[in-house]
Amino acid sequence: MRRLLPAALMALAACSAEPDAPAAPANDAAPVAIALPAETAAFPAGPAGELLTQHCTACHSADLVTRQPPLTAEKWQATVTKMREAYHAPLDPAQDRQLVAALLAVQPR
Ligand code: HEC
Numbered sequence: 001m002r003r004l005l006p007a008a009l010m011a012l013a014a015c016s017a018e019p020d021a022p023a024a025p026a027n028d029a030a031p032v033a034i035a036l037p038a039e040t041a042a043f044p045a046g047p048a049g050e051l052l053t054q055h056c057t058a059c060h061s062a063d064l065v066t067r068q069p070p071l072t073a074e075k076w077q078a079t080v081t082k083m084r085e086a087y088h089a090p091l092d093p094a095q096d097r098q099l100v101a102a103l104l105a106v107q108p109r
Helices: 004-019 047-054 062-066 072-086 094-104
Strands: none
Touching: 047 062, 047 094, 062 094, 072 094
């Protein structure tokens, strides 16, 4: 056993030398502060805009909604269903008609 130890240590040293290994990154990362621009997108004032602000701005900005081309009620319903089923938006199906009406009311004409 005693005779094997130096050989084992040399093998270990050879393995851990790894001449091609990239240098470890310097660990001098300082906290960085960034200032994001203020949120300026908003639904129009009024009951339709308020309903949509309440239900549709938790995950994305209002202008992702208002910059869509004018859509039919069926297409807006499909969007609301997609938000609920694909993205797990907590939207009560009982409110779908109201949401679709609000979306039709605020969309560009
Ligand atoms: C739980 C989070 C969540 C909520 C709440 C939510 N959405 Fe979304 N929505 C998403 C995600 C995620 C995307 C995809 C974003 C992307 O592709 O960058 C998206 C995308 C969209 C788009 C872009 C087109 C598309 O079909 O992908 C529209 C329009 C939209 N949402 C409308 C709505 C409306 C209207 C409501 C409220 C009734 C709503 N969203 C609520 C998560 C949400």
